[in-house]
Amino acid sequence: MSPLTHCPADTLVVLDFETTGLSPNQGDRAIEIGAVKLHRGEVVDRFSQLMNPGFRVSGFIESYTGITNGMLAGAPGCGEVMAAFADFIDGCNLVAHNASFDQRFLDAELAAIGRDYAGDFVCSMLLARRLYPDAPNHKLGSLVAYRGIRHDGVFHRALADAQMTADLWLAMLADLASGRDMTTPHFALLKKLSRTPKAQLTRVLASLD
């Protein structure tokens, strides 16, 4: 059976975690997952859920995310939420901003419940560094402003950040498609571009023409 049997190749999930800190290896856990499922550039589904990590989050995290210990007290545990999320992604390819961060938490939280995923990860930040080298910086909020993407002013909440990342992804796809036949998702191509050394980028982009 193909790993993408349940999730077509032209469907991908853009996701974002809010967490208790920076490293699952240091005991940090996820506290919120938000995701937008895109099919041929259109939003077809969303996933948004707080989850209780089993301990109190720091004041910094409460302030940074707006997610309070009170909000988490009534939330389901990480295992229950992540099981549902594993069903949601179900073989889809995945996109996140600074994907190495979200991938670490996805790996850790799914491993904790004996689940896995089959899709491939691409990092929107690495791709943005290639496509927008003149941006002030490559933080998600800065890129959204740089590219003129509309948003609702909510930052550092999982679904809002996932939606902005999805919009940034589609904007980058549109910029790449300018003058090119890019009617298909080209997920593998975008992953290749995001990891192309700077010195080779011009040649790779030229190969698309």
Added chain:
DNA sequence: TGCCAGGCCCTCTTTAGGGCCTT
């Protein structure tokens, strides 16, 4: 008591160091 991430990228590099980005 003090410390505590990790992958990618650039450069004053490659026998390394430091900034960026995520919470």
